[in-house]
Amino acid sequence: MNVRTLLAVDWGTSSLRGAWLDARGQAVEERSFARGILTVAPGEFAPAFESCFGDWMQRPDALCLMSGMVGSKQGWLEAPYCTCPAGFEEVAANLAWVKPGRVAIVPGLVCExxxxxxxxxxxxxxxxxALQLLGLQDALLVLPGTHSKWVRVQAGRIQSFATFMTGEFFALLRQHSILSRTLPASDGAFDSEAFDQGVTLALRGNSLLHTAFSTRTLSLFDRLPAAALPSYLSGLVIGEELRAQTLQANTHVVIIGSAALTQRYQNALALRGVPAQRIGSEATWAGLWAIAQTIHPSLLKTV
Known part of the structure; x- marks a missing residue:
């Protein structure tokens, strides 16, 4: 890509974030809005984008790349999935252009x-x-969240990944199961000892369908205080996710996400004897910048 300023946008289901990046890919300014795609009516994405970032896009050399659910069927424009293995070149070649040469959406990935x-x-x-920031070509990464993703990268290309509905299962058990009658109204402060206890049980257990009920029985017999139960249940579901992974003794894992959640995964991985390092939201900006550098110049003619 020619030296151009980049508006990097992460437009998800519940939130909208943007960063104005300079010619070196560094964030000059960031903005955040409670304007996830579910708050935008069909046909209103262009006005919503203009109200949030229109002033940034007034520069004639500005380029905008967006990632996230904005490229889904419920988003601004559906960006078809790229098939794995896929790297920068495949993704950059399959951008969905909202405004040719100016605004594009990064495609998602599919594997089987x-x-x-x-x-x-x-x-x-x-x-x-993350690969760019850490200088990696081969890596095992996990992105915790409502639907956690475990991603294997070789030679700078995503070879495969697997989704685990960990966060969603926690929410379902927390709010809609018999366990919710035992748990306090709010999660409260994180209890690392209770969390580790949950992870340890999950790692040596056979099924979350069995171990989850211990959240109720430990409370019933006063073996865990009510305030510690949300952390314990969190440890159970995250531990179940880790139990499903094939992790060798020399495996090193990169965890991408919020500080609080990546810390839990780092603690849980340590209980399996697996070292890990964490990286935050800056990975999104670095990724969009790196993709922008791979776009063929013929696609960047301003119209």
Whole structure:
């Protein structure tokens, strides 16, 4: 890409973030809005974008790349999935252009396991950014969240990934199961000892369908205080996710996400004897910048 300023946008289901990046890819200014795609009516994405970032896009050399659910069927413009293995070149060649040469959406990725498809939108950009920031070509990465993604990268290309509905299962158990009658109204302060206890039980257990009930029985017999139960249940579901992973003794994991959540995963991985390092939201900006550098110049003619 020619030296141009970049508006990097992460437009997800519940939030909208943007960063104005300079010619070196450094964030000059950031903005955040409670304007996830679910708050935008069909046909209103262009006005919503203009109200949030129109002033930044007034520069004639400005380029905007967006990642996340904005490229889904419910978003501004559907960006078809790229098939794994996929790297910067494949992603940059399959951008969905909202405004040719000016505004584009990064495609998500699809891979298959045993004939079943798995997809991601937005996480691929974070992975590419982490690779750039850490100088890696080969890596195992996890992106915790409502739907956690475990991603394997070789030679700078995402080879495969797997989704685990960990955060969603926690929410369902926390709010809608028999366990919710035992748990306090709010999660309160994080209890690392209770969390570790939950992880340890999950790692040596056979199924979350069995271990989850211990959240109720430990409370019933006063073996855990009520305030510690949310942390314990969090440890159970995260531990179940880790139990499903094939992790060798020399495996090193990169965790991408919020500070609080990546810290929990780092603690849980340590209980499996697996070292890990954490990286935050800066991965998204680095990923969009790196993708922008791969776009063929013929696609960047301003119209």
């Amino acid at each position: 396991h045993d004939g079943l498809p798995d997809v991601m939108r937005g996480e691929e950009t974070q992975v590419f950014g």
